[in-house]
Amino acid sequence: MTAYRNAFSLPGDRVNRRVTRFGLYGADGVLLPHAQIETTPWQAQPAPKAGPAHDSSRLFGPALFAGPVDKQFGFILLNALGRLPALAGLPPHTTLVYAAKPTARVPDYAILPPILRSLGVHNPVLVTENPLHFQELYTAPDLFGESLGGTGKPAFYDWIDSRWPAPHPPDPEQRLYVTRSGLGPKAGRFACEDHLERLLQAEGYQIFAPEAHPIEAQVRAFQAAGKLIFAESSALHLFALLRKPGQISAVIQRRPTLPAIMQAQMVDRQGQPTVAINAITELWWPPQRGDHLGLSVLDFAQLRVALQAAGLITGQGWSAPDGAAVAASLRAGLEPGQDVMTTEHRAEWLRAKREKKG
Structure with missing residues (x-):
């Protein structure tokens, strides 16, 4: 898995109520792979090349782009879990970075931590609507969810079954x-x-x-x-x-x-x-x-x-x-x-x- 040093994110302009220009970029200003957002209420259509924002916050240490997040339980299950199997190859203190669609009212993301903790994921979590500058950013393929039409790859289901093992047959x-x-x-x-x-x-x-x-x-x-x-x-x-x-x-x-x-x-x-x-x-x-x-x-x-x-x-x-x-x-x-x-x-x-x- 590739570590992108000095990568950055831009929230991007609002195109309409469902589309923004959110993007993740390498130090050279080129879009990074595996950073797409393709959900029903929110799609990202970033510019192919951009420069970092001058007022961006800095995140030190390793980070994984974990996808988009919303306040809704179903949205999180469909869009916020598919990249998490990549954590197996990353340092245990890797921060999970979720992108949030800018809204007039700040949503409550309180349901996200309980879902992650129930899966045994205890990494630090950051939900952001603002520009960020990363010391070390990883991206990973999305193995499940809306980006795949609601389906999942076998590797994702193997990961889910290992995290939520069934103690007995039904x-x-x-x-x-x-x-x-x-x-x-x-x-x-x-x-x-x-x-x-x-x-x-x-x-x-x-x-x-x-x-x-x-x-x-x-x-x-x-x-x-x-x-x-x-x-x-x-x-x-x-x-x-x-x-x-x-x-x-x-x-x-x-x-x-x-x-x-x-x-x-x-x-x-x-x-x-x-x-x-x-x-x-x-x-x-x-x-x-x-x-x-x-x-x-x-x-x-x-x-x-x-x-x-x-x-x-x-x-x-x-x-x-x-x-x-x-x-x-x-x-x-x-x-x-x-x-x-x-x-x-x-x-x-x-x-x-x-x-x-x-």
Whole structure:
């Protein structure tokens, strides 16, 4: 692995809300290899040659460019781990340098250290939006994630398995439903997920809210279960890293189409791929801007058939919530005077918001 002495980084200008000119350069001002940023919310298109910034901070000692980082759990799993196997050939005190997209509000990157520590990575970590000058910088190929379309190289999965080893084969009698209900009514969700939880509990499923557990406990729970059902969420990105032969799994969609990255991950490891189930009959929106805040109404009869076909439930005693329960669930978390909107109504609402803002 090559050490680049006196290398430097530039945050670069903002081209648009998804693209900046961030780049890593050698002492000669030429772009370094393996420093690309190719994620859904952020891509880097650096100038091919540049000079260092006069006001850059200096980082002494060895450093590894570890990729981009964001506050989101799923983003970190997909974009901040793929270069870490290179640490095996570097000094133990090597600083991990992550690039952050400049934003108006400084994000909280608090989820990054627990993920790294759970993998046994205890190196110093630096997240930067500012120009840096490096005494000794290493770059490494990205072996997993969005830059590879959501897939991973065998060497990356070998590294993951060595860091998160499964103590036992999955138990075919152990069932896990990974819920979103613990996130509260203001999160993007299904209507009547509590009803779904009761049906699955009757089928022997443990209801598991991942955000209530440390990373290590999430990993152990996902490794131990023989049957897993997920409400569509970033927890599926973690399970996809761990999935083993003998596990049967499905994800219940809360959006009509799963992201391509998620679909690629679901089939990338050995064993039975995770089944995607689209049982959505209606999609509603709260009066909020976030595209992740959709509220889905499920066809419980269709859901039962799909879960039965996947070998995940018997379907005995299965029932659908009544219309009043669905209506109440859709409006949970709204402020007085607010109501949910159709997709068409929401598009008009967003357009009016933009026009008012100017």
